[in-house]
Amino acid sequence: MHPDLLRYSCQVALPGFGEASQQLLQNAKVLVVGAGGLGCPSAQYLAASGVGTVGIADFDTVSISNLHRQVLYNPSDVGQLKAEVACERLQKQNPGIKLVPHTAKITSGNVMQVIEGYDIVIDGTDNFDTRYLLNDAGVLAGKPIVYGAIYQYEGQVAVWNVLNKDGTCSPNYRDLFPQVDATQIPNCTEGGVIPTLAGIIGCMQANEVIKYITKAGEVLAGKVLVFDAQTMQSRIIKIGTTTKTNITALQKTADIPTITATEAKKGLANDTIELVDVRTDQERDEFDIGGMHFELDEVEDNLDEFEAGKSYVFYCSSGKRSGEAVKLLQQRLPGVKAYSLEGGLGSWNQD
Amino acid sequence: MHPDLLRYSCQVALPGFGEASQQLLQNAKVLVVGAGGLGCPSAQYLAASGVGTVGIADFDTVSISNLHRQVLYNPSDVGQLKAEVACERLQKQNPGIKLVPHTAKITSGNVMQVIEGYDIVIDGTDNFDTRYLLNDAGVLAGKPIVYGAIYQYEGQVAVWNVLNKDGTCSPNYRDLFPQVDATQIPNCTEGGVIPTLAGIIGCMQANEVIKYITKAGEVLAGKVLVFDAQTMQSRIIKIGTTTKTNITALQKTADIPTITATEAKKGLANDTIELVDVRTDQERDEFDIGGMHFELDEVEDNLDEFEAGKSYVFYCSSGKRSGEAVKLLQQRLPGVKAYSLEGGLGSWNQD
Amino acid sequence: MEITVLAFGIAKDIFGGASVTVALADNATTADLKTSLEEKYPRLKHLASYMVAVNNEYAEDGGVITDRDEVAIIPPVSGG
Amino acid sequence: MEITVLAFGIAKDIFGGASVTVALADNATTADLKTSLEEKYPRLKHLASYMVAVNNEYAEDGGVITDRDEVAIIPPVSGG
Structure with missing residues (x-):
């Protein structure tokens, strides 16, 4: 063979x-x-x-x-x-x-x-x-x-x-x-x-x-x-043999503004940004780097906590949930500047 | 953490x-x-x-x-x-x-x-x-x-x-x-x-x-x-909540006599052994090293092909099926000497 | 009639268990079931979409549910 | 009565398909089914043992089979 x-x-x-x-x-x-x-x-x-x-x-x-x-x-x-x-x-x-x-x-x-x-x-x-x-x-x-x-x-x-x-x-x-x-x-x-x-x-x-x-x-x-x-x-x-949807074009991928840990630390020192933790209460209890805290699914109910013109850096463990939070703010509060911490908390101590 | x-x-x-x-x-x-x-x-x-x-x-x-x-x-x-x-x-x-x-x-x-x-x-x-x-x-x-x-x-x-x-x-x-x-x-x-x-x-x-x-x-x-x-x-x-079998001792593992490819080749040259292929017809068609051929599940129906006192070397691709054939002969024809080709055909060309 | 609804994924968290019982009018449709569940569990509506399976078949909104049917709520799952 | 028997593993080869139909007397037991199958397909007996599952439950020899039951033959499998 x-x-x-x-x-x-x-x-x-x-x-x-x-x-x-x-x-x-x-x-x-x-x-x-x-x-x-x-x-x-x-x-x-x-x-x-x-x-x-x-x-x-x-x-x-x-x-x-x-x-x-x-x-x-x-x-x-x-x-x-x-x-x-x-x-x-x-x-x-x-x-x-x-x-x-x-x-x-x-x-x-x-x-x-x-x-x-x-x-x-x-x-x-x-x-x-x-x-x-x-x-x-x-x-x-x-x-x-x-x-x-x-x-x-x-x-x-x-x-x-x-x-x-x-x-x-x-x-x-x-x-x-x-x-x-x-x-x-x-x-x-x-x-x-x-x-x-x-x-x-x-x-x-x-x-x-x-x-x-x-x-x-x-x-x-x-x-x-x-x-x-x-x-x-x-x-x-x-679920049936034939599709009933009619997809004719791709939806444009959202462009999520990110910020590195080094930039975020500089912003904190200059008081030009505010941190927002979107992890679970349990994750927060174990460790955090400060700022406000809303679990991701609670951000929508707390939109009045964000001020137009101000800059917020959302963070989670990897950057995934903070990216979702930024997308939500882009849609609902276009006057607020929202960034996602690139790489999440994993990058915080490396920089 | x-x-x-x-x-x-x-x-x-x-x-x-x-x-x-x-x-x-x-x-x-x-x-x-x-x-x-x-x-x-x-x-x-x-x-x-x-x-x-x-x-x-x-x-x-x-x-x-x-x-x-x-x-x-x-x-x-x-x-x-x-x-x-x-x-x-x-x-x-x-x-x-x-x-x-x-x-x-x-x-x-x-x-x-x-x-x-x-x-x-x-x-x-x-x-x-x-x-x-x-x-x-x-x-x-x-x-x-x-x-x-x-x-x-x-x-x-x-x-x-x-x-x-x-x-x-x-x-x-x-x-x-x-x-x-x-x-x-x-x-x-x-x-x-x-x-x-x-x-x-x-x-x-x-x-x-x-x-x-x-x-x-x-x-x-x-x-x-x-x-x-x-x-x-x-x-x-x-299949029920409780076992109905009563296992009190291990069954002794069968001891399967094996023979290396080198030994088998020597035996063939001296005419002291006979080969028996127990692979499928399809595998046999592709390649074989000679001898009799019965698919493993047909060995039992062909026991009269084996002569007491003679030595047979069973072979398959890996040595697994030939081992099963040897166990069968040990039980049914104790007078026949049966060996399994160690490592199967994979070892044939390496030696 | 009383319908037992099996929960999958995040629906387990939303319902607080692997199944819930809902009271529906006879001849209720899948849409009625959804309305009833979403009233009782507003978080379900927030998912934006979820699948209702009746007897292991995707249920369109207009389909009628009987108390002999096996009904399951299967929300989207994101992990990989 | 006629019983459709689902085949798994090597039973598919032995029956020559994923299912076979056998005629059994009313009130036939699992043992009767095995006897009937082994007569028709002697290779089945050569396996030494195989499982009969009725409605997804292991069937003892004495259990009665009806034509509403789902019957499956599940032989041992050796590969790894």
Whole structure:
């Protein structure tokens, strides 16, 4: 047997698979957006199974507080770009495939170009803005998106925008959730997440990709799988065969003004800025760097605490929630200058 | 926050978890038996989540044909002991925990000693003999076994031998399957396996371990989860609350006489041995080294082809199926000398 | 009639448990259920959108709910 | 009565599909089902043991099967 095929002999032996399916995988180009809790396991199995080109898009760096579920990284990688570390590791795991890191932040300006070269995209992102952006870009470009999302002990998996036989497309994320107020839904930092759930859902996403490419098994098109890691119960919810939304253009990515820790410290010394902590009470109790404090979902109810003309620097642990707070202020209080602390508290003591 | 706790902050934030649960994980000792398709992902997540002591038991070496699902290994590791490579990788992933490789083959002679120091054992093995041995040892030692098994697109997960409140124990593997004729059930080499299924089931096993240790969520005791990666349907089958089997002693591990490729070649040259291929017709068509040919499940129907006093060397790709054939001959034709080709065909061209 | 509604994700926090019981008029629709839940739990409305699944099927606003149906509220999830 | 039996693992190969239909007498038990299947598919008996699940519950030999039950044959699986 050819040594390349020997590596894949245990999947080529599958009924309904065979060497032709392996060739389909070898020819396939798959983009993983988000090299985090979902992207790590899904990229691992795409690489292992011999997908010919695996792109990994993430602008973020390895952070110690994510290592409990981001199994591709070591503490010695902290601070390095996740997409680059991931590609380097996976290239060693499978030297026979091509790995492409994308380290620019995915925006409405570049998303069409980034996904252009790929056949199918895994959504392993950790925020609603990028989920909607990817979803809409997938619809506009006619590419399926393999969606995965996790929170605490629960996960969701689906495949959006699969071409039906009659020329229509299967439902997408906006059929399920037309819009979301991101300040109302806690992320993994606030609500926590069990690491094994990330592994299970990420592997399920890679599984859907392999089935889509090789046509072995039915993909989760027109369906959403909802899984509970506490009871191990899963349910598959039917959402119809055809999309009912009409996506004609990308929504422009919000431009969130950020400020570095060094600049913020200078502003505090000069009394030109005010800090606003948007973390949970529990996080605040453990440590804070001063300023006002409203949990992210309470900012909206406290808009009268902000004065027009003044400058506020919002902070959280990573910069994600503070970014949401800045977006809210931009919409509701355009006269107030709002900034997000870049990199969150993690950057405070490094500068 | 203490840097050690920062690593686990996203799971400590979970409802029903907290710092006390993290301490339980830190104090826990978990043994993973089989560092293959199931053991790789489960050990990864046990290490990532901060289980204080992770033992990895496997006597086998990294093989190219398993890399499609054994994501901890690189082609450059081929030939090295899996338990050692796995421990080395995982130690880098989490320097704050203790990793213990066990490289001796698990037998009835050593199993009680190997599991002695651990609180709970993951069964990620690839053969029935070791599954039964581990199950029986778990019952005798009063330790739960987190069972996982995969074939083609289907997997099973359960937790055996959990102590009930009334002092009884939950069912174990023998309650489900009192005994098995291993020659009748194809393994992953013959029947194939989709790599992502190994990832999903392995992560589910680690998930059960974390729930058992931290008491967060109900474990699959008295139940078996059956998962189909083609349809993504899973069902949980209730098997009762209490075991009905009475296991009082370990069954002695069969001693399978093996022969190296060098010795076999010498025997062929001297005309003192005869080869018997027990692979599938398809594998035979691609390549063979001669001799008789019966697929493993047909050996029993062809016992009259073997002559008493003669020596036969059975071969397959890895040595697993040929070992089963030798066990069958030992039982049914004690007058025939039967050997298994050590390491299978993989070793034939290396010597 | 009384309907038991299963909660997923952040809906568990909003309802304060894995399920809640709501009283609905006979022949109530999914829209009626949403209105009733949003009155009792205003935070649900703040999510901007969430899925109602009846017997494991996406429920349109006009669909009628009976007390034999299994009803679940599945909000969006952001983590990755 | 006619019972549709779902096949898992190697039982799919043995039955030649994901399900088979067997004719059983009314009030037939799990043991009767096994006997009938093993006659038709001798390879099933060669497995030495396999699980019969009725409505997602392990079925003892004496349990009665009705044509409203969902019956599955789940053989052992060895891979890892």
